[in-house]
Amino acid sequence: MSRRNNVTIAAAVKLGVFTVISVLCTALLAVIMGNIGLGAAKEYSAIFTSATMLEKGDDVRIAGVSVGEVRRVEHYDTTMAKVTFRVDDDVALTEESRAEIRFLNLIGDRYLALEEGSAARSTPVLEAGDTIAVANTKPALDLTVLFDGFKPLFQALSPKQVNELSMNLVQVLQGEGAPCAACCSTRRR
Template identity: 50%
Template sequence: MSKKRDLRFTATVVKSIVFVVVTVLATTVLAGTIRNSSSGAKTEYRALFSDATSLNEGDDVRVSGVKVGTVTGVEVAKDRLAEVTFTVSRDVDLTEGTSAELRFRNVVGQRYLNIELPQREGTTLEPGHTFELADTTPALDLTVLFNGFQPLFKFLDPEDVNDLSAQIIAVFQGEGATVDGLLSNTASLTSAIAEKDQVIGELITNLNTVLTTISNPSDQLDTTITTLQQLVSGLAEDRKVIGGTLEGLGDLTVSVADLLEEGRAPLKGSIAALGDLSGNLADSEEVIDDFLATLPTKLDRLGRVASYGSWLNFYVCSIDGRIPMPEGYMGELGVKPIAERCL
């Protein structure tokens, strides 16, 4: 009997020890998971953000989606900025040109710190390096996104919502409201929502697309936002030049309008004269045809006359006229009426 008791006692002690060891190990693992901690040598850095809302101590620090460290502190720094202290595994070298960005871990609002390494190698950053505001990017504001639910709420009847809320409160306070009344108001509200099934379906579909895009950020979206920011900044810097250009364009428009106003009457007269000219040409069609038919021959002969130089070479073949004789002159004039070269 004593041996059986000893064996039972020993078995009980062994089971208890095994249970305690397993419990301690499980508790340790659970505590490590909750703390979101990781092992290994780490290097501490700091980063300044304009907004670090929902970023908490213990959140992940990731590089290309892989966890490499942990956020160890978030506090207010100079100029109303948020200073985030975090650690990174020493196996990861942060070099000049590295940037830090806050991203959403999920749609609930949890965030993590993403480290974007430069494409080119550079000098390794010293431990304790602080990323300035120009090297950091805050997370997107999901409040604007979730405000998209407002169109859905507009389709609900406020009286039904208020009645349902009053019935629920009355039931829990024991003020005599019946379950039937509660179910009736619930059915009324559900019917109102069911009537807007198509609107709700489209809203959920659009929201699913937006959330998918947000949960899978791409380099194209980052590049687009950066390029748009650079464009807006450039336009802001050139606002004086753009303003002057617009003023000049206004003056040009006024000048063109004045020119058209001044040239309208002469243009009208020119168009009318052009009509008369067209009529005259139409009436002289035979003359014009004859002129165009003989024009090549005339041009050929003129070309021969002008082929000796920059003058026209003409020979007088005959002269016909009457020249009065001076008194007392008995000789000849010395000019033959017809030249020999023309015979």
């Protein structure tokens, strides 16, 4: 073989290795970013009085850790919503388990949070396909209703005061709290 053939073969091998590694990395990223579960999973449902802005593909979390995804959100019994979700096979839900729709960010994205119910050993475990009753669910806070309640106050305040109040409300809702003038002399600087 000539030197030119050896160089061509070496380049082809390097290209092949690079291509295989690139395809594997891309597949791994697709699994991670696409929230595609590769393990065994169970599907449950939960009935909510409102499931506004919750969508197929949204996270299902326990203590902030993603354990599944929302599969469907549909009307149920004319005034409620039925949310069907998938969780990892090792997640055990009981008849006392609670489901709550929470804000993921300030844009309005939501996720489904699952919480343990009572710690009694006699509480029956839910089987795959079972439903969490509406008594054990809580819809997300409706910010429109919250701010509509502030309309009379906003009308009585100046625009500058409304902006300051709104900023403080957002900080409190984010869990940051608003600094007070008495404690924080740096606020006025």
